Structure formats: structure tokens, C-alpha cells
Amino acid sequence: MQSKEKNSSRDLAKGDIPTLILAVLAQGSCHGYAIAREVERRSGEVFRLREGSLYPALRALEADDAITGEWQKTGNAPPRRVYSITASGHKELAKRTRAWKQYAKAVNILIGGKPDAQSA
Amino acid sequence: MHNQLEKYLSQIEKQLAALPVEQRQEELREIRSHLEMMIDVNIARGFDAEEAVTKAIKQFGSAQKVGKELRQSKAFSWLHYLRPFAAFLFALCVVIAWISISSGNQIPSFVPAHFQWLWQLMLIIIIFPLTGWMTEVIAPKMGFYSVAVLFFGILSLFISVYFYFSFWKFEQIFIAYFLFGFLHNALAGIASFLGVWARCNYVERNQQQPQITAE
Numbered sequence: 001m002q003s004k005e006k007n008s009s010r011d012l013a014k015g016d017i018p019t020l021i022l023a024v025l026a027q028g029s030c031h032g033y034a035i036a037r038e039v040e041r042r043s044g045e046v047f048r049l050r051e052g053s054l055y056p057a058l059r060a061l062e063a064d065d066a067i068t069g070e071w072q073k074t075g076n077a078p079p080r081r082v083y084s085i086t087a088s089g090h091k092e093l094a095k096r097t098r099a100w101k102q103y104a105k106a107v108n109i110l111i112g113g114k115p116d117a118q119s120a
Numbered sequence: 121m122h123n124q125l126e127k128y129l130s131q132i133e134k135q136l137a138a139l140p141v142e143q144r145q146e147e148l149r150e151i152r153s154h155l156e157m158m159i160d161v162n163i164a165r166g167f168d169a170e171e172a173v174t175k176a177i178k179q180f181g182s183a184q185k186v187g188k189e190l191r192q193s194k195a196f197s198w199l200h201y202l203r204p205f206a207a208f209l210f211a212l213c214v215v216i217a218w219i220s221i222s223s224g225n226q227i228p229s230f231v232p233a234h235f236q237w238l239w240q241l242m243l244i245i246i247i248f249p250l251t252g253w254m255t256e257v258i259a260p261k262m263g264f265y266s267v268a269v270l271f272f273g274i275l276s277l278f279i280s281v282y283f284y285f286s287f288w289k290f291e292q293i294f295i296a297y298f299l300f301g302f303l304h305n306a307l308a309g310i311a312s313f314l315g316v317w318a319r320c321n322y323v324e325r326n327q328q329q330p331q332i333t334a335e
Contacts, residue, residue: 032150033157051154052181055147056193063193081150 017049017057018066019100022093025067025085032058032081058083066092124173125155128183135187147190155180207259214251218243218308240304244311252315 024030024038035058036049061067066089073079085093129148136144155176162172180186 031153033154050181051158051179052186053189055151055186056189059190059193078153078156080153 017053018061019093019096020047020049021054021057021061021083022066022085022089022096025083026090026093029082029084031083035083061089064088064092122173124170124177125152125159128155128177128180131183132187132190135184136191138191151180151186203259207255210258211251211255214247218247241307244304244307248308248311249315249318252312252317253319254315255312256316256319 020039021035024035024042027038030038032051032054036051036054039047039049058067058069062069065086067083067085069081069083071079072082129152132151133144133148136147139147158176158179159169159172162175163169167175
């Protein structure tokens, strides 16, 4: 079972990571480790995020003001840097979602599938 | 167990040598925190300590690659270093505009002479909090603007005192003039600080979202 899951899982393309980070943060603030787990969980373990590629993406998003990071301490746990999406991050996510849908529609047409459920 | 982790972190640190010390330390602190969580989860899944570290490091990626990517992502953020400069220029323009507006001859004709102080107070109450807010938007968490206004105020006072003793010492200038100037500048500083504070609070309130916790 585990090997089947492993075979179906795929490493994420570098350019897609910021979109997924924004999508996770749009649901609530979280730290780097939680973002990586959420991406895996929500994709049904299909996407595997190489943890090391998460932080460059987070820095790029911070530089674009799409997210902000702040060290927070909760309970007895050591402090963690918690990231939150900003208003411009929400706009960026909407833009990236639109672009992704267009791309997916084009790929679907190209490989012979239906563009999407609505146009069918 | 942690020798391997320390070695891995020091390899990343070497890759980040070009970054300022504080930034480098913060990156390492965050990566360490992430790796420690991965190690804890691996141990909870039944791996022994050494295996747990090896597995976590493998999943994180090669130190060279992580370091290189982080370094490259930082290279794009050089514009961030211009933000304080932009905020300073903006604040300077406002202060210069404020001086030219509030210097006696610029007071609008509809303001009666004995209400000039009210006009000045209104400028402080409106302009400085707004400018504080705006500079905080341009360069978040810099918090220097109100300090800059106070500094500018104190500097202008010293310049006035210098000019008084150098050139105008025979003229009748009351000590109250300097006290008023000092109070005026202090009020401007406090008002701009209130603007910065309000903006910080606003941002903080809008960021309070539910927090996702992993495992």
C-alpha cells in the first residue's frame, strides 16, 4: 500500500510551490513544517514537498509582501516562525489560481480530455 | 545523534555566508526548528534517533542545494533594503512641506491671526499620524519615523539656538519661543508615533487568523 502511494506521489515543480503555500495560508496561519504537511495532506499525499525548497519560496513570497512571518511561542513548545497571508497575497493567489485553471484547461484539451466540467 | 544535525546546519551556514549575520542566524534557527519537528515525528514513528535525523536531513534536501536556493531567493529581496530609504524620503518631503506650510506667511487668510496656534495644532494632528501610517506602509516594522521627526525637531531647535547666539543675540527673542518650538516638535513626533502605532495595530488585527497545526 505504502509503495503504491509512493509511486503515485510526485515532487512538486519549483514554480508551483508559492501557489500551494498561498493556498494553505489562505486557510489559516501556520509555520513551515505545518505548511509542508498540509500540502501533502490536502493533495492526498500525491505531492511531496522537498522541505528545503519551502523556505526559498517563503522568502520570495515575503519579499513580494504576499505573506508575513513572525516568531511566536505557544505553550511549552519552542518558538516557531508563523506565516500569514496578506491582502496582496490573497490577490496573488486569485491571480495564480486563474492562471493555473487556464493552464489545466489547455493541458486537458491537448491530451484529449474535456476542458473542464462546466464547459462539458 | 545531533552531531549529524549540527554538521548539516553548519554546511547550510557556509552556503549563507554572504547574508548578514542576523538573517543567517534567523534562517538557521527556522531550519533547525523544522528539522527538530521532523526528527520528533520520525522517532514517534519508531525510527531510532540516528535514523530519524538521517531521514529528516534526506527529506530536507542537500545542504548545498538548500543554501544555494535560499541565497538566490535573498538576492531578489535587495529591493527591501531600499524601503527605509524610500520611507525616509517620503517623511522628509512631508516634514519640508509641513515647515513651509506652517511658517507664518503660508497660513491661509481665513485663519484669524490669534487662531494660528490652532492651525498649527490641526496640521500636527492630521498630517503626522497620516505620515506615520504611510511610512509604516512603505517600510513596515522600521519604526524609525517618529524618532526621525523628534530628531529633526531637536536638531532644528539646536540650529535655532546656534543662530540666535551667532547672529541675533541682540534681538529680543523670548525663551518661550524656543520652548514653543520644542513642544511643537515633540507633539509632531508623538503624533507621527501614533500613526505608526495605529498602522501596526491595524496590521496585527488583520493577521489574526485561525492557526493550522501539523500532526
